[in-house]
Amino acid sequence: MSLPLAAVGPVADTLTDLFVVLLAAKLGDELFRRLDQPGLIGEIAAGAIVGPAVFGLVEPTETLEVFAELGVVFLLFWVGLETRLSEMFEVGRSALLVGVLGVVLPFAGGIGLAFAVGEDTATAVFVGVALVATSVGITSAVLLQLGAIRGRAGRTILGAAVIDDILAMLLLAVAVGLGDDDGVDVTAVLVTVAMALAFVAFFTLGGTRLFAQRPRLLHSPQFSESPLLPAVIICLGLAAFAAHIGLAAIIGAFLAGMMVAETKEQHPIEDEVAPLYAFFPPFFFAFIGTEVELSEFADAETLGLLAGVTILAVVTKYVGARLGARGLPSAEANVVALGMVPRGEVGIIVAGIGAAAGVIEDQLFAVIVGMSVLTTILIPPLLRGAVAELGEHRGSPSARA
């Protein structure tokens, strides 16, 4: 069996990767649900098992990364579809406080820890930024499964995640400037942040109003097909736009979802988006698993640093977000604070930028990746308990529930 069908190879290999990852994720999801654990942890574990950490059946290739990115994009698009702007305004003040305080404490804590272990200023600022950014995908998936995404705590988390991402972008720009020979370009940083704010404000206020007043933009009887493709095109367009101005792509996808949610025929759209939301997100969770490199943690020093950074990341984010949410009842503030803890892919991206800039060396990179994965795995079980205490099983059931 050695026919030299060279050009057929890449197609077969890519299809095999997608098959193996999706099958493993599905099995992990089913198994963890039967053990009464969050399915997404099963998907992450499945990624680790088929990935380099255990069997090495798949590598985290560029194609799998694209599918992972679309996974979290469609996840937040779905969350946006379940969110109404008017409900977001109700939690505006809490969300702002949670976002700001949930950034300040981890940032300060990360810088302090880095200085304490002898890093220089450029590296310390990067560590601070890597501890800042919440990955709202994980929490969204858990709250969707529990039907709690539209509750007050869920909405506060979503609003805070937008604030959080804008602040993280600002701090990242500063960190990159400090690591660069040219220093911080204050004008460029301010212009970028102003553009990010303008982007969010324009599409949140103008976009939702436009679609609320003109639902036929999506549901025109002149379209020969369903509104699915127009909706998906808006989602991809805003995600790409957000990424180009330095925000997370998922912020754009979330805003796109909120815009589309304003059209009157909301439910048929959700039925049609549901299969994309079932197909792509498992790649996101499994991809996190494929990025785990257990061999990096063979020595006690690295393990100790990992424990320290992870505890710091959990405590500073929890305390900061909880302080920000002190206007809410205690049980809700607990859900909000826990929900902000997972760092997921965002911490990994920041560490990757730092590594590319030469200010984050291998050991620190592995530690930040490990912290991101650990905060991601630890929180879902705790969050389920906190939501159960809330007695807040509101909202519509999810297609993935």
Next chain:
Amino acid sequence: MSLPLAAVGPVADTLTDLFVVLLAAKLGDELFRRLDQPGLIGEIAAGAIVGPAVFGLVEPTETLEVFAELGVVFLLFWVGLETRLSEMFEVGRSALLVGVLGVVLPFAGGIGLAFAVGEDTATAVFVGVALVATSVGITSAVLLQLGAIRGRAGRTILGAAVIDDILAMLLLAVAVGLGDDDGVDVTAVLVTVAMALAFVAFFTLGGTRLFAQRPRLLHSPQFSESPLLPAVIICLGLAAFAAHIGLAAIIGAFLAGMMVAETKEQHPIEDEVAPLYAFFPPFFFAFIGTEVELSEFADAETLGLLAGVTILAVVTKYVGARLGARGLPSAEANVVALGMVPRGEVGIIVAGIGAAAGVIEDQLFAVIVGMSVLTTILIPPLLRGAVAELGEHRGSPSARA
């Protein structure tokens, strides 16, 4: 605006590519439908316009190629969902004759033409193979839109395409062996063909029977979700398997669709697969457009060769398939023969293998790519006319119709 957010760039660029291609394809599709032309030609034209041939907004990147491949995989999976095995057996004899004669004539014609313009044996055999393989994706999309895929002509085309692909694989293996220093490994070729036949027979007979008798494999009440992911996993698995043994991935996807179609609750599955079938195939058609390189056809000699090869490709395939279908009524035989003409991506893949092996030089490669695109664009309007004459608007309407 030059913040050095290096690691954010690839995500933004990939999302932008997907956004631009999907938006362009949707606009091309809508425009061509309003002009009463086949939508997929509009999607191919849109790919050419945003691609290198005109504006150069997107390149045919690896990611777009993966999406294109999944596009044709989900297209044939959908076709399989609309196909019942018992209906395929009714057309078995005609399909076999169409497949065999539709391969023999183009192969002989291609070799003859290549010798006539002075090519050597190795190159001539490659040209013959490049003229052989039908791309059933194009014809399937047209027949689905017309609701004619389940008619006798549609089923004959699908069956013939399976035969066609097995023969093309056999001839390609021979061609690669002739271009190789080690010569043709007859044992390896026979083993490969035997495996392909065994694969098709096993999943066609055993797979459909298994699912017909045990629909709960997909629709188990124990699954916490819908049968969508299990069905998609089967599709990706058989597509990858087919590609690994040297068949086209779409053959595996088609067989997977037929297997899933045997489960009793067929319609919910179709509703859930429909969004994937709406999302991915536009990338397949637009990708064909991005591969067009008009600059290659600046001289009269290349243009003349293109015209000669294209006419030969159309005439030999039409005549061969028409002869094979002579047991059918004349109007149906016409639909079958026209439907086998598009070469689409298969001719391009064969030419690419020949180029990699050093037996297909640049001019010939461009001509084969041009022939593949031309046969793909020319046929849909003719096919629509032929189906209209048939008065055979049977079958279920398509989600893309």
